[in-house]
Amino acid sequence: MILNIKDIKIANRYRKDMGNLQELAESIKEQGLLQSIGVTENNELVFGERRIEACKILGYETIEARIVNVTSIVEGELTENEIRKQFNIQEKIEIGKVVENVLGERQGQRNDLKLSDVCHTVEKGRTSDITAKKIGFGSGRTYDRAKKIVEKANVEQLEKVNSGEKSINKVYSEIKKEEQTTTAKIKIAKEYEHNTEKPKIIHGDFTNFKGECDLLITDPPYMTDVEDINEFAKWLPEKLKCVKDTGFAFIFIGGYPQELNAYLNLAMPEQVLIWTFRNTLGMSPKNKYKLNYQAILFFRMQNSPELNCPLTNELWAVQDVNAPDGRHSEGRYHAWEKPMDLAERLIRHTTKVGDTILDCFAGTGTFLLAASKLGRKNIGYEINADMIKIAKQRGCEIEKF
Numbered sequence: 001m002i003l004n005i006k007d008i009k010i011a012n013r014y015r016k017d018m019g020n021l022q023e024l025a026e027s028i029k030e031q032g033l034l035q036s037i038g039v040t041e042n043n044e045l046v047f048g049e050r051r052i053e054a055c056k057i058l059g060y061e062t063i064e065a066r067i068v069n070v071t072s073i074v075e076g077e078l079t080e081n082e083i084r085k086q087f088n089i090q091e092k093i094e095i096g097k098v099v100e101n102v103l104g105e106r107q108g109q110r111n112d113l114k115l116s117d118v119c120h121t122v123e124k125g126r127t128s129d130i131t132a133k134k135i136g137f138g139s140g141r142t143y144d145r146a147k148k149i150v151e152k153a154n155v156e157q158l159e160k161v162n163s164g165e166k167s168i169n170k171v172y173s174e175i176k177k178e179e180q181t182t183t184a185k186i187k188i189a190k191e192y193e194h195n196t197e198k199p200k201i202i203h204g205d206f207t208n209f210k211g212e213c214d215l216l217i218t219d220p221p222y223m224t225d226v227e228d229i230n231e232f233a234k235w236l237p238e239k240l241k242c243v244k245d246t247g248f249a250f251i252f253i254g255g256y257p258q259e260l261n262a263y264l265n266l267a268m269p270e271q272v273l274i275w276t277f278r279n280t281l282g283m284s285p286k287n288k289y290k291l292n293y294q295a296i297l298f299f300r301m302q303n304s305p306e307l308n309c310p311l312t313n314e315l316w317a318v319q320d321v322n323a324p325d326g327r328h329s330e331g332r333y334h335a336w337e338k339p340m341d342l343a344e345r346l347i348r349h350t351t352k353v354g355d356t357i358l359d360c361f362a363g364t365g366t367f368l369l370a371a372s373k374l375g376r377k378n379i380g381y382e383i384n385a386d387m388i389k390i391a392k393q394r395g396c397e398i399e400k401f
Contacts (some may be wrong), residue, residue: 003065005052008037009044018050025054038068038091040098047094068095088162092135093150096143099131137168145172152179184310194353194375199368199396203388206239206360206381214247214355215376216240216299217346217367219338222254223262233262239360240267240299248350249299252338255291269297275342277323294336296346307349314345333364333390343370351376365391 028051037048045052046068055063068087087095132143146168149161152175160166202208216239223229236251243249252275253259260272273296284290296319309315321342324333343366347357357371362380364387371378372395380396382388392398 213358
């Protein structure tokens with residue numbers, strides 16, 4: 001039916017933010033009113049206030065409307081299936097608000113909407129539970145989740161709920177996950193507000209380090225770069241003694257069985273994590289599988305606390321992060337440089353602002369630069385002069401032992 005806009009009674013509404021009314025008005029002008037508004041038998045608005053305001057912008061005096069028989073809904077005369085067919089989730093939520101007001105009025109509660117011709121039977125139970133059943137949501141819990149969806153969901157999510165492609169619970173879970181991710185990212189971002197520590201590398205041998213650290217994170221030469229990996233790996237047990245009993249360690253090693261064997265025979269980690277990368281090609285072997293990963297030996301000390309990892313997708317034992325290459329902003333400084341993103345997340349997970357990070361094989365300074373960005377004290381050692389030169393160019397302070 002067609003109503004004069006001036007005859008529609010609009011009481012105090014829950015919606016405060018009307019969004020982009022000009023955009024909606026232009027859409028109505030081009031395509032017409034795709035969805036009619038809903039009013040009670042007494043022309044009291046149930047849903048469609050934005051459409052009314054957009055029509056006012058266009059200078060329209062009338063608007064297409066349909067009757068929402070609130071009385072029938074309150075009395076349970078419309079089945080859940082009938083309600084589902086007639087109204088989408090947004091409209092059902094608006095109807096629910098009216099029904100809640102009617103039920104509240106029956107129980108003597110204050111009410112802005114003056115709806116007439118309702119029965120006087122008062123049902124027992126929570127208003128939201130009663131309302132949910134009457135408007136086709138089944139339970140107050142599902143009704144509350146539907147409210148959240150209407151408030152927070154994007155257009156695509158709303159369309160999938162209305163089409164039946166996704167359930168209310170499914171989209172609600174998506175929204176909750178998005179909110180948790182946003183909260184986690186805000187928490188992580190705050191850690192970067194304390195970047196007052198300078199990245200520091202000592203041009204010398206790490207065996208000279210006699211202090212303590214909260215985190216040992218380092219990337220030593222691989223078995224392909226040393227004469228005897230079994231002999232070389234003996235550095236690790238000694239340096240693990242430098243880690244506080246509340247600390248952690250991450251040791252990046254090659255994925256070769258001999259190298260894994262050499263280290264695992266000397267120090268047993270809490271876990272062997274995997275760093276995998278998919279963006280480097282190289283030659284394809286003919287008799288074995290392509291090695292697109294490295295191992296990370298993860299050590300917890302006797303009194304290490306829980307990991308500080310608010311983002312669930314960072315907690316996988318397989319860390320899938322592209323290796324640095326010529327396509328990233330800084331380029332690649334050396335063959336087995338580790339990605340800054342991976343360095344930062346491991347440091348975030350296991351330390352707090354002001355903790356001390358030790359890197360025994362600092363290379364071009366990736367781990368120390370990451371620690372500096374996060375406000376962690378840091379010290380690294382490197383004997384290769386070419387690496388030291390690049391680290392200095394990247395912003396590391398260099399000291400000679």
